[in-house]
Amino acid sequence: MPELVIIGGGPAGLSAAIYAVRAGLAAHVLYKDDGALGKTDKIENYFGFPDVISGAELLSRGRAQAERLGAQLHRTEVTGIEYADTGFTVKMTDGERHADAVLIATGSPRAVPDITGIREFEGRGVSYCAVCDAFFYRGKAAAVLGQGEYALEEARVLLAVAESVTLLTNGQDAPAPLPAGLSVDTRRISSIEGGEAVERVIFADGEALALDGVFVALGTAGSTDFARKLGAPLDGTHIKSAADGSTMVPGLFAAGDCTGGLLQVAKAVSDGAAAAMSAIKFLRK
Structure with a gap:
């Protein structure tokens, strides 16, 4: 069974996992924490919820749905990704995992630290x-x-x-x-x-x-860190991807806030579904 590793356990990553397992893939979601959604107090603009819901509750429901369908959720920190002819190796603090395809859904990129000279010397040290x-x-x-x-x-x-x-x-x-x-x-x-x-x-x-x-290398590795290492082009501080979530690196996909655009749950869920469908087609070839 083809292995799809999804980095990020927010709405984009969980949406991707739901579509992947329903298509017969082994989907592993790697995430460190609840991200931005887990800190959101009230959501009242997401389709299908007439009453206000917290981000933490919405996230909990999404995880329960993904696990019920067969996705494997792993609370861990991803520190790097390597690419070879046989696929990807995803490095974590507690080991490594092989992947036939990788989908990055780690949210918005981190800010550059406020230290004089950092931006001025980017690419020059x-x-x-x-x-x-x-x-x-x-x-x-x-x-x-x-x-x-x-x-x-x-x-x-x-x-x-x-x-x-x-x-x-x-x-x-x-x-x-x-x-x-x-x-x-x-x-x-x-x-x-x-x-x-x-x-x-x-x-x-x-x-x-x-x-x-x-x-x-502040905090945890983010979307642009992974993309740089694998040679995927960036669009400013976001991963450059096609409408279907594919990137210039075969087998690497991106979804959600890490690709820019409207930073909303609705878009993240849509991105995750589109990227998963793209990954499914890639792995079936």
Whole structure:
């Protein structure tokens, strides 16, 4: 049975799972938390609900429906996706999972941290993808900005090629355990500076750390992080996809807020259904 892994447990991801299992696919929904919908107090503009419903209740009903039909829901954190001829490997904090196709439905992208120099040096020492850019830091000093599992995964990629790798937590506590060889600096960051490219990070206490590159990996991996790693084009801060949810990467689909447009439950549900149908056609070929 073909395996479809859906990253994101919101309305787009659950809608996709419902259509996928009804078509005979093995659908696995990977999600870390309740996302934006779970924090919504009142919804009164969704078709078929004459009374106000909370986002948490709507989400609970959607999950129950998907599970009743046979979808497998896994509460976990996805840290990366790799693509090969045999399909995809989805990396999680608690293991790995093979997928014949992947559907990204992780919601809106995260904001870039408010640190002077980050946007100015994007592509010139500031990166968001270690798998994409680690090669350019062979024998150089690199840093990862973040403190979660996603940041540690990026650091592991860099440790294999860079001369030194420092985890910059920007005032947050350092995670544990740490990969061997990874240094940590918990001081708050004031700015990222350099000439043609990144040369240093300036901390709030005025001290500097010489660096050749900074990889941003705050919080958990999001839609654009996954897309970058797999070579899927972006439209600003969203995944560029066709109307049916397909992307330029064979077997990779996207749905919901991560594709932009109207950020509403109704659109997310529609996107999830369309992307699932597209994935079904792809896997049946």
